[in-house]
Amino acid sequence: MEHSYFFIAMIYLAAAVVFIPIARKLGLGSVLGYLLAGMVIGPSLLGFIGQEGQDIMHFAEFGVVMMLFLIGLELEPSLLWNMRAPILGLGGLQVLITTAVITGCALLLGQPLNVSLAIGMTLSLSSTAIVLQSLKEKGILSSAAGQSAFSVLLFQDIAVIPMLAIFPLLAGTSTTHSNGHSLRDNLPAWMQTFVVLGAVVVIIVAGRYLIKPLLRIVARARVRELFTAFALLLVVSISVLMSVVGLSPALGAFLGGVVLANSEYRHELESDxxxxxxxxxxxxxxxxxASIDFKLILSMPWVILGLVIALMALKSIILLVLGRIFRISIEQNLLFGMSLSQxxxxxxxxxxxxxxxxxxxxGTVSILTAVVAISMAITPLLMMLYERLIQPRFNVTDKNTREPDEIHLQEKHPVIIAGFGRFGNIVGRFLRVNGIRATILDLDTDRVDTLQNLGVKVYYGDASRQDLLEAAGAMDAKIIIVAMDTVExxxxxxxxxxxxxxxxxxxxxxENIPDTYELMDLGVLHIYRETLDTSLRMGADALNMLGVRAYHAHRIAGTFRKQEEKALKGLSAIRNDKKLYINTVKERIEELEKLMANDKITRWNSPAQGWDESSLINEANGEQ
Amino acid sequence: MSKILILFAHPALEKSRVQSQLLAALRGLQGVTLHDLYEVYPDLNIDVRHEQSLLLQHDIILFQHPFYWYSAPAIVKQWQDLVLEHGWAYGSSGTALRGKRMGNVITAGGPETTYSKEGWHHHTIADFLLPFEQTAILCNMQYIPPFTIYGTHRLTPSLIQEQAVAYRQMLEQLRDEQTRI
Incomplete structure (x- = not known):
């Protein structure tokens, strides 16, 4: 089937737009929605897309690379270091034991050793894309099970490197269609190691000393798409570098993300x-x-179904045993075992x-491909079952034994400050000295740099972007302080x-009264006119210098401020009627002047009456 | 010669007839520091360390204020609550004020006769000032009986002047005497 690119793009996008909302509405999650959409438009059912689906899959795998880059961005190096035990222990054991067991099973089924080992290694891996995306969507990536799953997946990404090296050795005959794109293949073993380590060092050093200054320059250009382009370039470059030296691009991107996790442009990169x-x-x-071949499945349903069930059960059992050894609570362990079973x-x-x-x-490759695809498609279903059937029981019976989140991918601050100019700066400092941590977003690159040099943690980014606010923790924050440079x-x-x-x-x-009106129209309750408090403080000091008692000046300034804010609220409603507005403003000014001029200012300044003894004196003298 | 600190509290001095004259009378008096609380702390945000160091530099502390609702204006209470810290002014290790003297200088609207058991207010000024007296005792200080100007509502300017002169003399005497009054 030959279609234009646009037609294919249209099919994919339409399928996504149709299926995802339905899947979410049914509580299936977006991963399952996409899988279903793929099945429907694939060659087996509607046939909108044909064999090019395979190519698209290879292209789309880049999404996994990006996902690991993003996960890396949220993981500061120290946190990664803290996870070394689960990554090496849990991950290493999972890969080794699963490979061994599956290899053994294949041997028992009469396959030769090299074939069995190839199958064992292939099937020991789990799906980073499906697992992480599903866990993230459910918001349980930071739970004990989520962190353990993440550790195992990370190790699997590392394990792919030796696997790729071993595969050519397993080939019985020397191969004609070799896959030797990698620079490493023609090098002796020690050089290969050297190249791999070199690539890792390049990413770390470049991330520190090249990318960060480059990001600053790109950000200063103030062309938004340029930053996006640079972010993409970054991820693509890492992938290319990794492919050249024969490493997993996802692993490289993850590393790149970790290196940039401390950067002030983290949120911006994330949202781009x-x-x-x-x-x-x-x-x-x-x-x-789309790659699920229903014809093949229908031709041998029991074999394939049996393989899927046996494989997933086997992988789960190994994971459950490991989880038990690593002391994951039963409830979390079940989730852990289930999530990585594909x-x-x-x-x-x-x-x-x-x-x-x-x-x-x-023939074997086709069957295994079908098994793999089905196991991936089942995973979101399993997680849903876990969520619906298993988790509620645990929540009811032993709520208190649920493990707390072990590692937080991101610090959560109760306050977000949008705009860290003269105004936001003071608010932020004031909160800080009172022990309140805030996530600070600012749009001025030079300012961000200066503040960074002073050791203030400020993120460069446009706070009017929903995704960026979300990355800054808006979901968990309580308060946002909006102090941008311009009204717009x-x-x-x-x-x-x-x-x-x-x-x-x-x-x-x-900044001024018109802004205040617009903010009132938007329903903002807490509005702070930039100049109001300062000018009144100045006015009070002036009064004081002219001989008015400081306390009286202070009180009268406070009353003036309250009066002013009250008047604004009244005026806001009628401001579009120019004539009425002007008349009302005039009235208000006259009213205020009258109050000030009148000796009975005390009535306006009513609490002061308590200290006014004139009536007492009159009474006392009248008694005489 | 003792050093006297006057902690002055009047929220509306601009309306005062007597207190303003008392202030004028103590102007230029050697060894007497006037500390105008409402003027220094219009937002009632009292600088505790500064107040404590002032106290340490003086031997006699006088609260000078109009008699509002049988007590002092609000800032005096705020001052007491914040400055007289436990462990500093009182308590087992609170000995900073030991040996100092404390008292009140009061202007009251009603005549002296109304401040008696039989009078309008049923108690004497000294009775009403019991919290100040006990505060002084708790802070290891000696309480000086109040200097009171009664009947301020009916005082004529010349009578006010007389009282102001008397006040100045009282301060000089307090400053110069060797022992207790």
């Missing part, structure tokens, strides 16, 4: 890459769905290798917050 990652992952899931996307690559290297015959920016931020984060209390800086 995020949509691409989402689309590509969606595409990837659809391609996986075979990963990398199996598709390894399976095509096994074919290229003549390790496996075409302020209004944008307020609108976005009102729409997407209605739970956030907004404290908004206004």
């Amino acid at each position: 890459v995020e949509p691409f990652k989402g689309l590509l992952l969606g595409l990837f899931f659809m391609a996986v769905g 075979v990963g996307e990398f199996a598709f690559v390894l399976l095509s290798f096994t074919f290229q290297y003549n390790i496996l015959p075409q 920016q302020t209004l944008e931020v307020v609108k976005v917050v009102r729409k997407h984060f209605p739970h956030l209390q907004m404290l908004v800086k206004a």
Whole structure:
């Protein structure tokens, strides 16, 4: 079937737009929605897309690379270091034991050793894309099970490197269709190690000393798409570098992300890459769905179904035993075992290798490919079952034994400060000395740099972007302080917050009266006119210098401020009627002047009456 | 010669007839420091360390204020609550004020006769000032009986002047005497 690119793009996008809302509405999660969409538009059912689905899958695998880059961004190096035990222990044991057991099973089924080992290694891996995306979507990536699953997946990404090296050795005959793209292949073993280590060092050093200054320059250009382009370039470059030296691009991107996790541009990078990652992952899931060959499955349903069940059960049992050893609580362990029971996307690559290297015959590869795809498609269903059936029991019976989140991928601050100029700066410092931590977003690159040099943690980014606010923790924050440099920016931020984060209390800086009116129209309750308090303080000091008692000046300034704010509220309603507005303003001014001039100012300044003894004196003298 | 600190509290001095004259009378008096609380702390945000160091530099502390609702204006209470810290002014290790003397200088609207058991207010000024007296005792200080100007509502300017002169003399005597009054 030959279609234009646009037609294919239309099919994929339409399928996503139709299926995802339905899947979410049914509580299936977006991963399952994409998989279903892929099945429906794939060659087996509607046939909108044909064999090109395979190519699209390879292309869309880049989404996994991006996802790991993003996960790396949220993981500071120290946190990664803290996870070394689960990564090496749990991950290492999972890969080794699963490979051994599956190899043994294949041997028992009469396969030769090299074939068995190839199958064992291939099927020991799990799907980073499906697991992490599902866990993230359910918000349980930071739970004990989520962290353990993440550790295992990370180790699997590392384990792919030696696997790729071993595969050519497993080939019975020397291969004609070799896959030797990698620079490493023609080098002696010690050089290969050297190249691999070199690539890792390059990423770390470049991330520190090259990327950070480059990001600054790009950000200063103030062309938004340029930053996006740079972010993509970064991820693509890492992938290219990794492919050249024969490493996993996902692993490289993850490393790159970790190196940049401390950067002030973290949130900006995150929100720029995020949509691409989402689309590509969606595409990837659809391609996986489309690759399920229903004809093959229908021709031997019991074999394939049996293989899927046996494989997933086996992998789960190994994971459960490991989880038990690593002291994960029962409830979390079940989730852990279930979530990693499928075979990963990398199996598709390894399976095509096994074919290229003549390790496996075409028939076996097809069956295994179907098994892998089905196991991936079942995983979101399993997680849903876990959520619906298993988790509620534990919540009811032993709520208190639920383990707390072990590692927080991101610090959560109760306050977000949008705009860290003269105004936000003071608010931020004031909160800070009172022990309140705030996530600070600012749009001025030079200012961000200066503050960074002073050791203040400020993130460069536009707070009027929903994704960026979300990355800054708007979901968990309580308060947002909006103190942008211009009115337009302020209004944008307020609108976005009102729409997407209605739970956030907004404290908004206004420059003048028209701004205040606009903010009132938007329903903002806490508006702070930039100059009001300062000018009144100045006025009070002037009065004081002219001989008015400081306390009286202080009180009268406070009363003036309250009066002013009250008047504004009244005027806001009628400000579009010019004539009425002007008349009312005139009246208000006269009223105020009258109050000030009148000896009975005390009545306006009513609490002061208590100290006014004139009536007492009159009474006392009248008694005489 | 003792050093006297006058902690002055009047929220509306601009309306005062007697207190303003008392202030004028003590102007230029050697060894007497006037500390105008409402003027220094219009927001009632009292600088505790500064107040404590002032106290340490003086031997006699006088609260000078109009008699509002049988007590002092609000800032005096705020001052007491914040400055007279446990462990500093009182308590087992609170000995900073030991040996100092404390008292009140009061202007009251009603005549002296109303401040008696039989009078309008049923108690004497000294009775009403019991919290100040006990505060002084708790802070290891000696309480000086109050200097009171009664009947301020009916005082004529010349009578006010007389009282102001008397006040100045009282301060000089307090400053120069060797022992207790």
